[in-house]
Amino acid sequence: MLNPQQQAVVEHPGNRPLLVIAGAGTGKTTVMVHRVAELVARGADPHRLLLLTFTRRAAEELRCRVAAKLKLDVPLPWCGTFHSVAAKLLRRFATRLGRSPGFSILDESDSRDLLLHGLKEIISKPAQEDLPGKALLISIHSYMANTQQSLEDVLDQLAPRFAGVAESLRAVFERYRTLKIEANAYDYDDLLLGWLDLLRRPELKSDAFFDCIMVDEYQDTNIIQSNILLELCKTHRNITVVGDDAQAIYAFRGASVENILNFERQFPEVIRLKLEENYRSTQEILDAANALWGEAARGFQKELTAAKGAGVRPRLDVCRDEWDQAEKIVAAISEAWVRDHVPLREQAVLFRASNHSFRLEMKLNECRIPFKKYGGQRLADMAHAKDLLAFLRVHENPKDLPAWQRILAMLPGVGPASAGKLATLAANALLPHEALAAASLPKKAAACRGPFLDLLRTQFGDSNNTLELKDELDAILAYYEPLLPELYDFPEIRREGVREIATAALKFKSRRELLDELMTGDDSAVRNPARESDEFLTLSTIHSAKGCEWRRVHVMQLTEGGLPNGAAAKEDRKIEEERRLLYVAMTRAKEWLTLYQPLQREVKDQQGSHHERALPSRFLTPAVLAVLGGGGRDGRFSNPDARQAARAKLAAAAADPDELIYDYDEAPRRPPPPARPFRRY
DNA sequence: CTGCCTTAGATTTTT
DNA sequence: TCTAAGGCAG
Structure with a gap:
């Protein structure tokens, strides 16, 4: 059943732009799905609906839910990420843009190689000038594309000391551009720019394709994407965007929260609706999220209130080190599975960077607990x-x-x-x-x-x-x-x-x-092919977890350098984004939330490794700690019956029933096979 | 000048 | 474990 606010979004007539400010857990996706169904019921052609999201995963989720709701055999043809829709359209119109439809899409490492190839051609070997290093060079180029700013402006912001070599850089970037054309290839940024270019061709009516446009996670769009949207509904104005400024976590890619404010300027006749009632989490979890958000440097006033009522207090679990952290998480998950009958599917472990889960993956493999990992390395x-x-x-x-x-x-x-x-x-x-x-x-x-x-x-x-x-x-x-x-x-x-x-x-x-x-x-179906069963635990980067929810959520690595990430520590703006990241992680939980703070960190050195003290995350302030339950017993099974039951249940799901299940005191110490092949570009 | 081997140093987030 | 970079051999 939808509440009146949600109903208003669903029934909003198509003739005026709609901006939905939807806090975490307020039923955003449900509302979008209902709205699509409503539009179709009123006669809209599903083939002319465009549903855009930001990540592949969110697109997949939306596509499935719409298909289920509309009982479509074939999912909506135009539901996907900005990049995937761009690729599809560009293939169709490639010849108009002077490309052949078989063009290649370059991923990050391809475009990096090609850019450096161009660099070598342009710059003679003993470089006469002091040029930016490779990594900086690439980030300058990418930031330019994503923010649509001039080289001078970007240099000014990212690397002022290289202002003097702007002309050489311009030549390198120009060569890269021609190399891409010669190779008939688009990099990720080109897909968006190419789409925009296509829409601005006078011979093409830019709004001829889609009668209605809906965009999820609008706070994460960048300027190119907002320009694309502007072109797409130049005449019909049938656009709905949904966003939440508290969940903006893609500034590093040129996304800007300001897009939400600009939206109201670009579409003066916009209707603005708010979804404020949280259906996902218990009040205790929201109290913790509110406490965190309350300390943000800036941001709109936001107090999430739970429709659900009271529940279990979220906890902070302080761990000896990262191995202890992994063991405690495994224990908590097993215990939930056995004692509280929470399916693995309803549980997730979230982390800032994909390498944080390394030890946990080993433990899960040891205990034969099936899991799928999202984020980080793509196939x-x-x-x-x-x-x-x-x-x-x-x-x-x-x-x-x-x-x-x-x-x-x-x-x-x-x-x-x-x-x-x-x-x-x-x-x-x-x-x-x-x-x-x-x-x-x-x-x-x-x-x-x-x-x-x-x-x-x-x-x-x-x-x-x-x-x-x-x-x-x-x-x-x-x-x-x-x-x-x-x-x-x-x-x-x-x-x-x-x-x-x-x-x-x-x-x-x-x-x-x-x-x-x-x-x-x-690509997740191809990436995690071995796990056909429904019963698996989710491991995910926080970025990839956006838009998802689980009954029990575990957030790892609440240390300085872990979350916030070490590279972000220097700039206030970046720290604010880290804070929003933790906010996103916490608000994924429906009924149970545990944060983990290891006291030590393993550091590699010549001899192998040693332990260093890790400081608690700066987000664990007194105000936040006040709403978190602390310490308590660690996650070991408290009675033999539970342990016995755990074995039985895990054994049933395990690939090899003779292998041992969960009991880290007795677990064999042989290293399990790596969860996935190693990386190498 | 190119390829290959050794060693030192690093390790975010997404399309 | 992976990558970049430097030295050496062909």
Whole structure:
């Protein structure tokens, strides 16, 4: 049942822009889903509805819920992240923009490589000027794109001491731009800029596609995205945006909370509605969130009140060190599962950075507790996945220089330099397989030469148009798998990963669809393939947890350097964003919230590692601590019956029933297999 | 000049 | 564990 405020949002007529300020847990997604249903009931065409979100995960969630509500067999075609919708539209109109529809999408590491490639071309080796380092160079470029500011303005804000070399930087960025065009590739920022460019073409009616636009998490949009929205509803004004300034956590990408204020300026006739009643959490949890928000440097007055009433007080659990933290979390989760019958699905562990969960993942593996991890490494970032995708990319877009470079550098004896030359050769050739067959390869590569050229002939030869995705993947694997021992330290793990991707890839109808889904869509089904069961625990970065909720939530690493993150500690603005991050984490909990503060941190050194004292997070102020319950017993099972029951239940779910379940006193100390293959770009 | 091996140093968040 | 960077060999 919807409350009157929610009902007002659902029934708001489509002819005026609507701004919904929705606090955490106020039923935002539910309201959006109902509103879509209402619009469709009033005759709107689902194919002309555009639903935009910020993260892949939120898009997936919204898509599923709308499909369930509308009982659609096929989900809404235009529900996705800004980037995925942009990619889809750009493919359709690529020729108008002077691109071919098979363009490649460059991820962060591809664009980094290409930018540095441009840098090397422009700047002679003994650099005469004092130039920014690579990391800074990349952040300058990205910040420029995301905030739409001039190079001078960005330098002024990020690196004033490099104002003098602006002209050289401009030349490098320009070269990068032409390199992307030559490679027929878009980086992530280009997808948004390209969409905006498309909308501003006079020959195209910018609002011809969509009758109604809805945007979730509006506080996280950046200036390009808000400009896109402005163009999309130039005439019809049928736009709904939903946001909450307390949950703005993407300023680092150029997102600005000011967009919410600007929205009212851009659409003067806007109706502003508020959702204030929280249906998610107990009052105790909201008291803690309110206490935290009360200490924010600035922000709108915000007091969440619970419709649900009272419950259990949230706790702070002080732990000896990070191993102790992992054990306590595992204990609390097992106990909840067994004693309180809280399914794993209803529990989550949240953290600031994906490496925080390392020890916890080991413990969970030891105890055979199934989990899915969200955030951090994406599938398409893993080296072997990128290798595999590179073969598909060059077939889709033979001009894809970074992909060629990657493929060629796999050959023994071929390093970055000769890979670059060969890649240029292949990318510029009409028939890449013949160009490379004619090129000379180093002696060391002799053994690979035959199979390599065979693969290329399969992909680029006469019969390439009838090549099925499955057969192509088989051919790639046949060539690629034997290379793994040469390329990586743990080839077996890589091989497993590659096979999993190849299997998951069969779901897709075409190569292009597969590539788009992995680059801009939701890859969690491919990423966590082994867990078919419904019963799994969620581990997630706080960023990826936004929009989700669980009955029990555990927030890790409440230390200085953990949360707030160490890199953020210097700037007040960044600290405020860290505070909002914790706010988001806490407000995910429905009935049970525990924060964990390890007292020590493990530091790597020459001998191995030693422990250092870790300070408590600055967010654990007296005001916040006052509403948190403290310490108490640690999470061990308090009676033998519970322990027995835990074993029984865990055993039923475990893959191998003979293996031991949870009891860290008796747990075997052998290291479990890594949760996932290691990273390498 | 290129490739490969060794060693030192690092380690956010997302598309 | 991974990456960048520096030294050495081809």
